[in-house]
Amino acid sequence: MIKSLDLAYLKHFYHFASRYKKTAVIGLLMMPISVAANLLFPWLVIQVIDKHLTPGKYTGLMTLIAVMLVVLIVNYIADAVYTYCLRKTGQKAVFDIRMALFARILKLPRTYFDKTPTGVTLSRLTSDLEAIGESFVLGVLSLLKDSINTLAVLIFMFFINWQLALLVLLVFPPVLMLTQYVRNRLREMFAITRSSLAKGTGFLQECLLGVKTVQLYGAEEEVEAKYHGYTEDFLRAQLKTNKYDATLFSVISGITTITIGLIIWYGSGKVLAGAVSLGVLIAFINTLEKVFVPLRDFTSQIAAIQRSFAAFEHIEELFVQELEEEGKTLLPAESLKDKLANFDSLEFKNVRFRYNNTGPYILHDVSFTLNKGEQLALVGTTGSGKSTIIRIMNKAYMDYEGSILLNGIELSSIPKASMLHLFSLMQQDVFLFEENIHFNISLGAAQISDEAVVDAAQYVYAHDFILGLPGQYQFELKKSGSNMSAGQAQLISFARAVAQGGQVMMLDEATSSVDSITENLIQKAIARLFAEKTVIAIAHRLSTIRHSDQILVLNQGKIVEQGRHEDLLAMNGVYSSLLTDDDNIEDDEGALLPEPA
Ligand SMILES: Nc1ncnc2c1ncn2[C@@H]1O[C@H](COP(=O)(O)OP(=O)(O)OP(=O)(O)O)[C@@H](O)[C@H]1O
Structure with missing residues (x-):
């Protein structure tokens, strides 16, 4: 039967x-x-x-x-x-x-x-x-x-x-x-x-x-x-x-x-x-x-x-798998158009989060505010929850507890498509497609013109190395970008984030080491972003974060210290212990923050 x-x-x-x-x-x-x-x-x-x-x-x-x-x-x-x-x-x-x-x-x-x-x-x-x-x-x-x-x-x-x-x-x-x-x-x-x-x-x-x-x-x-x-x-x-x-x-x-x-x-x-x-x-x-x-x-x-x-x-x-936003109560996109046209602020209020209903909490009562034009840095040991914060902000995971307000509107009630234009993310894991450099920067988006692609590459100092490639922006990448060095891959990913044109740059800095010339370019690009944009950055380098308006120090999902570089150093607490583990931090602008296991 x-x-x-x-x-x-x-x-x-x-x-x-x-x-x-x-x-x-x-x-x-x-x-x-x-x-x-x-x-x-x-x-x-x-x-x-x-x-x-x-x-x-x-x-x-x-x-x-x-x-x-x-x-x-x-x-x-x-x-x-x-x-x-x-x-x-x-x-x-x-x-x-x-x-x-x-x-x-x-x-x-x-x-x-x-x-x-x-x-x-x-x-x-x-x-x-x-x-x-x-x-x-x-x-x-x-x-x-x-x-x-x-x-x-x-x-x-x-x-x-x-x-x-x-x-x-x-x-x-x-x-x-x-x-x-x-x-x-x-x-x-x-x-x-x-x-x-x-x-x-x-x-x-x-x-x-x-x-x-x-x-x-x-x-x-x-x-x-x-x-x-x-x-x-x-x-x-x-x-x-x-x-x-x-x-x-x-x-x-x-x-x-x-x-x-x-x-x-x-x-x-x-x-x-x-x-x-x-x-x-x-x-x-x-x-x-x-x-x-x-x-x-x-x-x-x-x-x-x-x-x-x-x-x-x-x-x-x-x-029958539930879609990303299925079953969620969302505000109509039309009603949000004006309110989300420009970025004003992002506020975390006692946010708790876990990846699944039975797993442990990864974030505990996280609270902070990022205003337009400010730079916020997240530091902490590996696994302390830094990337998780960025993932929640991007709505990659939606079931948080507490409150997250984007321009005063609860994030969970905002359809993802209504806020994506505000953020550009540079991911820690660079993923390159088996396409040419141009595609890898624009991701095929029609609204990103050829000039915008070149501008983005120039902005992050990737333009010169691209010009040196056969075919330049038409240079075809191999599977997973295997014909690019780690540094070049990071620069392309960086240009991609800039080309998306979001008003807030989210930077999940890669930890993989690259040659010193590329490293310098990356640092110069990051410094430029910090000077000109609203930025939230997970940074592993002292030079990247020391001029931030605010640094959050995370430990096991909790903010244990919060403030500017100088204030945190003066506290002589976790932040300074993270730094003092590294030799010559005061002299070496490019010193790496340690990554204790
Ligand atoms: N998809 C996931 N499912 C379940 N647990 C996860 C998931 N992603 C991360 N975690 C856990 O959440 C915790 C925080 O991870 P997260 O990636 O936010 O750390 P991080 O501070 O960004 O670390 P790193 O500096 O190494 O990138 C870790 O214990 C990790 O094991």
Whole structure:
């Protein structure tokens, strides 16, 4: 039986396929033509054998044979149009599902990506959708056509000889019971194969991304053993699937052959007794193929459909994932347009935050204010919550406690799209796309002109090194920017943040060390930003933060000290201990803040 969940999947698929109703209807209209041709042919066989294959009765034989030829051709054409139109509908529907799914994935909250391995999401868009395209669309098409044809042929059989038709029907119950049993087993196996495949793909993706680390630490064998585990689960489930499939196939083939034997034995007796004409018996044997071949194929069609239901289940899981801003009470964007046209202030009031409902609090009662034109620096040991503050400000995570006011409006009630223009973020982890430098700075945004791209690069002192590259701004980056040095990558990421044109620059300074020339450029660019813009910066270098209007010192998610560089030094507390750990801080403007473990 089809489960109610399966029906829900079918409904969802229908929702996408119904956009191509016209093509589907043309395909479906071919069905009665194909069925009629399928029945007409054996009837013509009877006419030829019983009425024209007797010496002296040749008149009309050639006409009949010509009609048979036409019927055959019509049958093939109808079948071809049916398959083409319905496949096209299916393929277009799968294309739309793929796009809808991708658009949805792009809007999923960070928490989804935190807990879901990339490979799992990837396999939803690839192998699961492929299973729907291949198994479901083709499986359903064949099943639909074969069922209707089988039914029509059975009726036809009853019409020409009900005793022989009854004999054929005897075979149906055991075949159906067997099919039902195997169908359930197959479904379990397909669920296992799909989930082990997704896990394996997830692991594989991670390994390939981290292959350099694996090689560097000689961890190949451990990684291989782990992958072996995932692949073995997949293989085991596949082998079981094969076993059920093959058994079913051969049992049904056996039953079919026996039935054909029975029909020949019983039917020929009837022919000899004159109760059945020879034409009817030959047509019957000829038509039996049309019942038993689909009956045998039902099982593999059902197996294909089962496979696709396991894939539907996975895809449905993605469709029901809550989107980033779903279920949140947001103010209408129109009402915020004027209030958020320019940045005035950002105020944190006793903000508490944790990444998930059961995890520990990462921020505790964090309070501070950033006004237009000010520079705020966040310092603290690694893991103290600095990046978390920036992520919350960007609405990458939304469920904070306490209050965050942007221009006096509660951040949680502001739609993300209404505030994105105010902030530009330079991320700690530089991500470069496999595109040219121009794209990597503008990210393809239409409102960022070519001049703006060059201006941004000049602003962060990246222009000169870009001019030195072959093709300059058209220079193509390799995967993850592997043909850029760490410093160049940072400069591009910096230019990207400036090009976005936000009024508040958020700077999550990278800790990776770069050559001293690039380092100087980065520092000069940061100093320029500090002098000219509203900035909130996580900085690891003394020179970057010493002129900030306000420095927040974080320790385990709490602000333990707050003030200007000189005031904090005078306190002789955590801030100065962070600094005094580093030699010559007073003399060395570029000294690194220590990063205690
Ligand atoms: N997505 C996440 N899910 C759960 N915990 C997280 C997540 N991201 C960060 N954390 C935890 O939150 C804490 C603060 O992390 P955060 O990245 O804000 O630190 P940080 O001060 O910016 O550190 P660093 O200077 O090393 O970048 C850490 O204990 C970290 O393990």
